[in-house]
Amino acid sequence: MYVIGLQEMNCGIMSLLSDTAFEDPWSSFFMDVLSPLSFVKVSSVRMQGLLLLFFAKHQHLPFVQILSTKSTPTGLFGYWGNKGGVNICLKLYGYYISIVNCHLPPHMANNDQRLEHFDRILEMQNFEGQDIPNILDHDLILWFGDMNFRIDDFGLHFVRESIKNRRYSDLWEKDQLSIAKRHDPLLREFQEGPLLFPPTYKFDKNSNNYDTSEKKRKPAWTDRILWRLKRQPQANPQTQRPPAPNFFLSLRSYVSHMMYCVSDHKPVTSTFDLELKPLVSTPPITLMPEGLWTMENVMLISYSLTPDFPSSPWDWIGLYKVGLRHINDYVSYVWVRDNQVSFSDGLSQVYFNISDIPETEGQFLLCYYSNNLHSVVGISKPFKIQPGSSLAEDPLGESQPHI
Template sequence: LSHTHTHLSHHRGTKRGLIVTGYVLFQPTVHIVHKSNAVSPLFLSFERVYIVTWNVGSAVPPDDITSLFGPNVSDGSVDMFIIGLQEVNSMINKRLKDVLFSDQWSELCMDTLSPFGYVLVASQRMQGVLLLVFSKFCHLPFLRGVQTESTRTGLGGYWGNKGGVSARMTIFGHPVCFLNCHLPAHMRNLEQRMEDFESILQQQQFDGGTATGVLDHDVVFWFGDLNFRIEDYDIHVVKSAIDSNKLPLLLERDQLNMAKNTESILEGFNEGPLKFPPTYKFDVGTHTYDTSAKKRKPAWTDRILWRLRRTGSPVPSHNAALQRGLTSWLGGATKVTQRVYRSHMGYTISDHKPVSAVFSLHFPFRVDMPLVVLQVNKEWCKVSDATVRLAFASTYQRSSWDWVAIYKVGFRHHKDYQAYIWAKGEHLTQVTFSEEDMPRDDCEYMLGYYSNNMNSIEEVRPFLFCYTKLEKPFLYGPGFSTQNHCHVKTGEETSSNCRKDHTTWVRTRGT
């Protein structure tokens, strides 16, 4: 292989790769499977995709939600975090400066995950329904074509308190869709739930590629407050079954389980065993099921399912996990395996408990090369180090809205840059940052290339900025220039004095 992409592992003291605030970049293990004396295609795996769904009941976020993301949040072993929330308080918090992420829950999730090297790659909100997709920064070049959609189903489609929000992208070249839904409540509205889900699937369409609809994607994850209830049994029977741990008795009358046998729209959707008690409805601030006058019957309203696109190719029949319903295959050997499915009963701010699941995704090795490569010195200690050389794959479609940015390690999203440069020009081969935009500390940073067409960061490259070693003319010269470099003041779009080597210059954030 001429190139494999870098993975992130949390180690200190290792000499295998470049250390970035405790994280080490190293080459992944590429599995080659031999069968019938032939080598099968190479495979890449995301061993941990962590999905959370939680109806937060308009509550103010707690101070700390680290435990919600499992025991591995700090060691870098999770590849992606996908967070689906419902009933987020839709009042805009005017104290937040960044209007792009204007709710406290988004801020809290970024505050929790970004210090561990996770970057927000997609965000979609429809009133109280919120979807956040985070990825380890080293995977960013292989998450492409990011798009989001939303569908209102409340009040006949005019109100967004109910409905679905989604984010789709390709992972190693394979289309994957994450769909967070809040479906109609109450026992009697089973048919309405199914109609709304079908409406969401029909209305959500994406641009370009072969996967234009939700179900066209190789893998779909469907989760949220789906609001399915337990039929037939009264509240006393349900609570007694929960207390005596007779959950299978209740699962037989779970509306979603029964609907999977009768509703064609649910064909192909899989769910792991529900081994935890119903996650709704609790008295807020307690672990006690509803004692109000309404006395809502406990139910598994909060669910996480997955689906593989239909194919005519045969799947293995010998796999034990497949027999237990934990693994599903797509022809061509795309595989999804659920590792964990659990609730988080310790959270009491809402009448719902959070639910999470961990999946492994196993893909045929379709994409192994980044579209953009940034070449830069590992340390910036002199003037020439501020020049970044660019190389593009022949298939990459440039946009005049692409940019190269300096990010501090632990950056939150693609606009959380220290400075950026427009990467304009069909024949652009390098860009150079000006002295005003150099960091003022000896710290670890990253360069990132943002693709406007892909709506994603296509390359990340760490470097160390040596402020104390930096040449003084570069650091302080207001009009610094050399024979090979020139400086364009902040806010200027072009420079007629730049040498003809397709060098472009920086614009700082806010200009």
Template sequence: GNKGGVAVRLSVYGHLICFLNCHLPAHIENTSQRLDSFERILQLQQFTGTRAQTILDHDLVFWFGDLNFRIADHGLHFIRESISKKCYHLLWDKDQLNRAKKSEPMLNGFLEGELLFKPTYKFNLASTEYDTSGKKRKPAWTDRILWRLKEGAEAGGSEPQTAPLKKPMGVILNTYNSQMQYGVSDHKPVVGTFCLEFDKLITRPLVELQPVGEWKPGHEAIISYCMLDEYPSSTWDWIGLFKVGFRSHMDYITYLWVKDDELMVTDDVYQVYLNGEEIPSSGGEFLLCYYSSNMEIIVGVSCPFQIVPECLETQLEIGNGMDMSCDNAAPGHMDTY
């Protein structure tokens, strides 16, 4: 019911990164069930596109969550005594995940920082004291953060290499620890901070777009854009108007189909028009985003720009009119108009 995995992926300058969050089966005797569940998650999660159709196809995978692996063999007293003396290393070789990494092919390449913090399970609620209930669960590092770099292709061209092959991406773990101050769960959350190093495979967005001129409610607006030659455009591509801070490509205020009113300005620059009635009268700070139907992602984002609120626009017009009437009434200026 509450077990499974959720994956999300993104492209960072051409490098594909996947984040996999899992909640695996519980209890110390269920190591094989945890591994079976993880393998099933890897098999079932399929992505569109040809570069990375499965989780392990990605250039970098972060795997984390309540993985529920326990400390085997050692008794409760020995585990707690080791923790109280901060002799965590005495428990590492009995950690079920550490063991599985040495024997399970699907875990090949997964790395983790040293477990230099107290096991994160099981605590009394709102407490830093381990379980004192009748069950007296043995402490364990159930909550983990691992990562895996894909082996193989280097970043760059296909010319013969004389120097050692350069990895397309590097991962540096800066911190890995638990957060003991939280007490809303019988687990303590774990935080890892990382530094990624990589060459930029993509230095320009697939589509660059921007608003033309000043945008006002009730006035037709112009959007200018250009795209890279390799971009696979579609008749179902669209450009959306979004408030700054939007969370999803479905949060658009309004949108237009690119190909319906596309007008070529130069050999590589296009323009489309947005009906003035579609521009929000409340004004504010907005972005334009180009959505690719073929790739099912946003492939271009404009810089933020302002839309003048309708009420302010009216006030400005009234103010300008008042200035003009004052000028008209001023001596010596009647013949100017």
């Protein structure tokens, strides 16, 4: 999976109108890069200059349920979205995960305001109608963004000399976020990797030089990635051993990328290993294309569903080229109820008209989209659509000659 958060995107009125009608350039860029690797954009949320993207490999799609997306503005007393947070809440193999991308207030003196905005964003992440409405009860919270925390007390010369000599640990004790975690029990529950990379702000644009303007802002680790795991059950009094965790996250890397110079910040990335024991191991829908698919025939799809699946008249099945970029990147689709031809013993069949089948051969797959769950709940194995022949079998009848 890939989770990507951007801040301070172009949020002029023309840019926002264009991005509403079309994919914004950053989303398109990441889809261009990730779709050849079988990653699909599952969800996104934008609030002015904040953008959050979630990608997953297509084989995981039936086990990813997007529960909600939220925007929490904190600028101008909560009425303006130049600052705040955007959130994607999802279930992954039955576990609850919340992802937050934030942009907190800037400037050295506004540390208390940053902490207030952090708390406000956290308080607003309630999910009424869900089994677990409180974000703090979710199995994992990923929280990252331009948090704008600065380095207190130390002078500019000392900070720059420490960076020059790679003595980053000399600066940790005065990092505002580290200080806040020592005093705030809830904030302390959020973990972070060691800051073993140079402060990521502020740079002259198109360079690796820290701010040389008249302001000469002091470098700081403004761009951070935090995570919080739900508290594990207590140890069994008889064995004195805690139960083995079913959901475990470990940090593999936490780095900045100095080669990118398009901003006055340097991007930061983390790589995690996520180990889990699936709470859901069977997809709600099992899809299978019937027979040999060609460009000249009505084609059948068989599917079965689990007993508790909440079907809807607005469910649909999409036909996609292998390498799809996002859920709406279908070649064609059919409404399940409109095109159903049989139903018996939990097995249903729907058909694709000839007009719905592409006229170019290649590798394709089918996805079942649930209107109630707002997610893909079934995906077929890849299959090939071939050119027709002069005599082909109609799956709804008998062999038909083609002229």
